[in-house]
Amino acid sequence: MSFSGIRVGLVGPLPPPAGGMANQTRQLAELLRSGQAEVTLVQTNAPYRPAWAAGLPGARALFRLVPYIWALWRAAGRSDVLHIMANSGWSWHLFAAPAIWVGRLRGVPVVVNYRGGEAAEFLKSAQSIVRVSMARTAQLIVPSAFLQEIFARFRMPSTIVPNIIDLARFSTRGPRVGASAHLVVARNLEPLYDNATAIRAFHIVRSNAPAARLTIAGSGPQEAELRQLVTDLGLNQAVQFTGRLDRDAMAALYREADVMLNPSLADNMPNSLLESMASGVPVVSTRVGGVPYMVEDGETALLVPAGDAEAMAHACLRLLQEAPLWERLHVAGLARVQRYTWSQVGPLLAAQYTSAIGASR
DSSP: OOOOOOOOOEEOOOOSSSOOOHHHHHHHHHHHHHHOOOOEEETTTOOSSGGGGGGOOTTHHHHHHHHHHHHHHHHHTOSSSEEEEEEEEEEIIIIHHHHHHHHHTTOOOHHHHHHTTTHHHHHHHOOOOHHHHTTTSEEEEEHHHHHHHHHHTTOOOOOOOOOOOOOOGOOOOOOOOOOOOEEOSSSSSGGGHHHHHHHHHHHHHHHHOTTEEEEHHHHHHTTHHHHHHHHTTTTTTEEOOOHHHHHHHHHHHHHHHHHHEEESSSSSSOHHHHHHHTTOOOOOEEOOTTHHOOBBBBBTEEEEEEEEEEHHHHHHHHHEEEEEEEHHHHHHHHHHGGSSHHHHHHHHHHHHHHHHHHHHH
């Protein structure tokens, strides 16, 4: 599809760090440009200038907000549409809402791309103020039916435009061979993602598959606590913490994996599931948020209750011990991820841009 002639002001975070929304923002900018769009990026996580402002807790928000608003104002002046990557909590108030109002003041239609997995809790407490800003937008797009249903509860209609997976960045791993097993977790080391349950599940797996190993690719405030748990369980020789990896290093890690674990307590449409399926790696995930809208238990992944290490371990062992099941999920994941390629998602996004721009004119 062609975005030729469309000037897009894209507002969102960029790596580093290489988180899900940051990677999606960077990837979208690249794909839009490949479709001949003119893209102006406004980074919501730009470094503090001057750098010493980062050490001023009470004032650093101002040092970031002022240049951010100025960048928004300039970007809106040379854009036909503003595309805002939005999230819950303070991210909405500090970045999404100001961008909406700048677009309104500049007469530029705004497309809000809301992606927060904790949307229900956020909207319950802040729906009145969110609704005021949303009334000034042209379109609300969400990546999943899960979020669409949540916004519908608060009388805010939305359109589904899924996350995008660039299959060119991921190589399909071959058939699983050998008795050893490599498990991978690719979530931030934060309470929301419950990496502790994945570690405890791995401990159970090791009692049945002594050669198994686990790689945890992420960073965050729980790192010391999780490392201590690994030590307490006697898993130091079998567990590796890599820190947060960039997209090329993650693709290489998936090529070496046998199973991907997603232990999160809340989720929307995790990119790690798409990346795993694109790499042919079967997924064991908690049955939370938007995950059951992406994959079906026993068909494209194995789903377990949140916080249940035994259930997660049992699902892993099924995949490691039942070759036909592993192969079936391997093939089904590769087929399912085709829904999220640029050739499928690009036209949906182009239609939203065209509609927003047409309505504005």
